[in-house]
Amino acid sequence: MNDFPLPPAEVLKRLRRPGPALSTVSGVLTTRPGMIVEVDSRLPAVQVITTKSYQLKPNPGNPEPVIVEAGVGNFGNSVGLRNPGMRQGLVELKELRTTHKLRALLNVSISGSSPEEFAQLAEHFSEVADLIELNLSCPHAAPGYGMSIGTDPQLVAEYVAAVRAVTDRPIFPKLTPNVEDIAAIARAAVTSGADGISAVNTVGPEIYHEPHSGAPVLNNPRGNRGGKSGAWIAEIARTKVAEIRQAVGSQIPIIGIGGVSNGRDVYLMMQAGANIVGLGSVFARIAPADWRSFTDSLLQEAAEYNTASVKHHRPLSEKYLKRERLMEYQAYQVRSIESGGHGTFVLELDRSLDFSSSQFAFLWLPGIGEKPFSIAHSEPATFFIKDRGRVSHAISQLSPGDTIYARGVYGKKAPLSQKPQIYILAGGTGIAVATKLAQELTERGSLCSVYYATSHEDNILIPPGLDDAAAQLHIIPDSGLPARAVRQWKHDMLLSNADMASAAALYCIGPPDFMRRAVEAAEQAGIPSDETYLSVETATHCGVGLCGECECGGRLTCQEGTFFTKGFFDRKGISITSLPNHHSLSTIGVNN
Numbered sequence: 001m002n003d004f005p006l007p008p009a010e011v012l013k014r015l016r017r018p019g020p021a022l023s024t025v026s027g028v029l030t031t032r033p034g035m036i037v038e039v040d041s042r043l044p045a046v047q048v049i050t051t052k053s054y055q056l057k058p059n060p061g062n063p064e065p066v067i068v069e070a071g072v073g074n075f076g077n078s079v080g081l082r083n084p085g086m087r088q089g090l091v092e093l094k095e096l097r098t099t100h101k102l103r104a105l106l107n108v109s110i111s112g113s114s115p116e117e118f119a120q121l122a123e124h125f126s127e128v129a130d131l132i133e134l135n136l137s138c139p140h141a142a143p144g145y146g147m148s149i150g151t152d153p154q155l156v157a158e159y160v161a162a163v164r165a166v167t168d169r170p171i172f173p174k175l176t177p178n179v180e181d182i183a184a185i186a187r188a189a190v191t192s193g194a195d196g197i198s199a200v201n202t203v204g205p206e207i208y209h210e211p212h213s214g215a216p217v218l219n220n221p222r223g224n225r226g227g228k229s230g231a232w233i234a235e236i237a238r239t240k241v242a243e244i245r246q247a248v249g250s251q252i253p254i255i256g257i258g259g260v261s262n263g264r265d266v267y268l269m270m271q272a273g274a275n276i277v278g279l280g281s282v283f284a285r286i287a288p289a290d291w292r293s294f295t296d297s298l299l300q301e302a303a304e305y306n307t308a309s310v311k312h313h314r315p316l317s318e319k320y321l322k323r324e325r326l327m328e329y330q331a332y333q334v335r336s337i338e339s340g341g342h343g344t345f346v347l348e349l350d351r352s353l354d355f356s357s358s359q360f361a362f363l364w365l366p367g368i369g370e371k372p373f374s375i376a377h378s379e380p381a382t383f384f385i386k387d388r389g390r391v392s393h394a395i396s397q398l399s400p401g402d403t404i405y406a407r408g409v410y411g412k413k414a415p416l417s418q419k420p421q422i423y424i425l426a427g428g429t430g431i432a433v434a435t436k437l438a439q440e441l442t443e444r445g446s447l448c449s450v451y452y453a454t455s456h457e458d459n460i461l462i463p464p465g466l467d468d469a470a471a472q473l474h475i476i477p478d479s480g481l482p483a484r485a486v487r488q489w490k491h492d493m494l495l496s497n498a499d500m501a502s503a504a505a506l507y508c509i510g511p512p513d514f515m516r517r518a519v520e521a522a523e524q525a526g527i528p529s530d531e532t533y534l535s536v537e538t539a540t541h542c543g544v545g546l547c548g549e550c551e552c553g554g555r556l557t558c559q560e561g562t563f564f565t566k567g568f569f570d571r572k573g574i575s576i577t578s579l580p581n582h583h584s585l586s587t588i589g590v591n592n
Contacts, residue, residue: 004097004106005130011105011170012195014047015131015253015275020266020302022295023048025257025280026109026133026174027079031548033096038554040104045295048255048276049102051093052548053109053135054125056117058085062220063390064362064370067542068208069327071232073261075281076208078218078226079547081111081135086124093128107172107255111135115162123166132169134159137176137201150176150201153188164193172255174198177233177240183247196253198278200240202227203258212331213405215366230281234259238272245273261285262315263301270302277302284544285322288559294320326544329364329405334398335380340461341454343387344429345396346376353381353406357437358535358562361408362543368394372540374432375409376463384432384463410543412561414440417505417531422446424470425489425518427453427510431463433535437507438469447471449492453478453485453514483517490521501526507563509535516576519566529567537562538580552580 005011022045024030030039031052039046061082068076083089093108108129110121122132136150136159149155156173163171173189175182177200186197205225208217216224237258244254256274260266261282269277279295286294297317332349339345353361355375363383364370371391376384387396398404414437422441426434431452438448450470454460457477467473474492478484493500506527508518515534522532536557538550543558550557553564553572569576 002097004102005126005128005169006105008168008170008195011130012253014105015170015196016251017275020270020299021045021047021276022266022298023107023255023257023276023278024050025278026050026053026135027077028280028546029283029548032551033092034551034554035548035556036096036102036106037100038551039291040100040102042292043295044103045299046279047104048107048131049104050107050133050278051089051109052083053081053111053133054083054086054089054121055081055111056086056121058088059083062218064541065217065219065364066226067327067544067546068217068226069325069544070208070228072323072325073231073281073285073321074228075230075284075546076204076206076218076226076228077202077546078205078220078222078224079541080220082541082547082549086121090124090128093125097128105130107131107133109133109135109174115159118159119162119166122163122169122171126167126169129169131195132163132167132171133198134163134171134173135201136173150174150185151179153184156185157188157192160189160192160194170195172196172198172253174201175240175244176201177203177236177258182240183243186244186247190248190252194252196255197244197248198255198257199244200233200237200258202229203233203236204228210329210366210405212329213366213403217329217364219369229258231259231261234261234265238268241269241274242272260298261321262317263298264305264315266298266302267305281546282321284326284542284546286320286545287322288545288556290320327407327542329407332381332404332406334400334402334404336400337396337398338461339396339459341456341459343396344461345385345387346461346463347383347385347395347398349381349404349406351381352379353409354378355409355436356413357440358414358433359409359411360540360543361406361410363391363395364405364407365391365394366405370405370407372408372410372543374429376432376435377465378436381406382464384429384461386429408543410558412559414507414535414561414563415533415565416441416444417446417507417533418444419503419505419531420446421500421504422448422507423489423493423504424448424450424507425453425485425509425514426450427485427514428455430509430535431466433509435463435466435469438466442469442471450474451476451485451489453510455479486514486517486521489518490525493525505531505533507533507535512576512579515579519576522566529570530565532566533563534566534569534576535562536564536579
């Protein structure tokens with residue numbers, strides 16, 4: 001017998017508890033099961049965890065850019081309800097709930113285009129959801145979804161009633177702030193069976209222009225518009241929450257969302273009428289290592305805000321906030337493009353870009369889109385790319401003197417082994433990561449041997465500086481057989497010294513099958529699992545820790561780096577074969 005979900009009365013009792021409590025919000029951070037587990041385990045201040053919005057069918061969302069930073073702490077977003085669909089979503093959440101006992105309440109967000117769709121989604125997700133959020137307010141959803149529903153009290157009542165008829169789960173419609181009379185909409189929702197209200201969704205949508213080019217940043221079929229989130233909507237959000245509270249009375253729980261960045265914001269949102277306070281865009285400004293301290297400090301400050309010591313001093317929580325721009329584009333000119341075999345090319349720009357091993361940057365072409373690419377060299381900024389999608393193809397067609405934009409860098413420096421002998425196995429464009437990695441390891445005293453597996457023998461490109469960084473460079477055309485380079489490395493290592501494994505470390509950069517073979521060879525050779533480093537490149541859409549899509553093993557690779565040890569995966573119970581099937585950042589996905 002499952003001990004989930006909790007009885008509806010218990011859920012509502014917990015939501016009405018006095019005192020400050022926090023929630024994540026739909027579409028931010030807790031968008032994947034791994035991040036739900038991580039937040040539930042690490043952040044006791046978070047009492048409600050909200051999923052991404054699920055639809056009946058999979059939705060790839062909008063092409064990048066999907067998030068824009070208009071100013072420090074102020075964002076616009078147009079993710080476009082990216083989700084795997086109801087069937088896959090339910091499979092993932094059922095596995096989550098059967099393998100991890102959640103401390104926090106699980107709030108499953110759903111989005112449909114008709115009362116029948118919402119009812120079907122609610123009925124299916126009721127077996128895993130403690131409460132269900134009805135996304136009636138997404139400003140960048142397709143026609144028939146989101147805000148086009150949530151602006152009409154009669155429609156809201158109809159949709160809520162349809163869901164009420166099929167589930168006993170507490171229902172929380174998420175309301176848009178883009179209406180004159182949000183009180184009437186909230187009353188209609190509660191009268192029709194809603195147990196509580198989530199408010200508010202993003203403000204807008206609006207167009208955001210990049211200053212240098214004058215071009216719209218966001219890239220979507222609905223006029224390149226996106227909803228406003230972050231600090232600049234805090235006052236609007238509080239005003240709307242206050243209007244809702246006055247309309248629905250004191251007993252209806254409200255999850256207050258919008259612009260919360262410090263303890264004072266939490267306090268003011270609760271004063272406006274919220275029982276639970278949602279955290280969204282602020283996570284872009286907090287390093288993952290500080291999440292616990294930040295969220296704990298929010299509750300402490302909110303509880304103590306009436307005291308003079310809090311009123312007249314800078315809130316403790318603000319010391320954790322990043323105060324610089326995180327997503328600002330810089331204009332570069334193309335210096336050269338050198339083409340190689342099988343669609344590979346080296347892009348050299350006109351200025352430098354400082355970075356550490358495994359860090360990356362987004363390259364943006366206005367009107368085309370952006371994608372993340374590993375940086376191969378700093379002076380000048382150089383990228384090793386494969387032409388495999390819309391963005392990379394457009395980049396390959398640039399000429400010297402053309403303008404391209406970059407933002408970043410993102411990620412974290414690769415962990416540097418203390419072993420005297422380092423082996424780096426890199427497949428395809430994963431070789432872009434090898435140069436800086438070999439440089440850093442060599443500088444700390446290791447001897448680096450690089451094995452470069454290519455899929456072709458003709459016109460092989462070598463990232464600038466790799467020859468100098470590596471003590472040995474082996475180029476191994478594999479003709480589509482990734483085991484060839486792995487076998488060559490294992491043979492060379494054992495031939496040089498049968499006891500070499502105890503003094504060696506392995507770094508592997510490439511697709512999952514390549515890494516799986518390398519791990520097997522490393523284990524057979526006796527290299528410890530904590531000295532086998534794997535660069536796992538997941539889907540990366542924002543770079544600042546908001547979308548949560550790059551999660552692997554409970555870590556955000558865009559914030560905490562792409563390298564994991566085999567020992568880390570063993571301790572997490574993650575098999576190499578279950579890793580995301582993405583190539584290195586320079587070739588991520590099929591649409592770049």
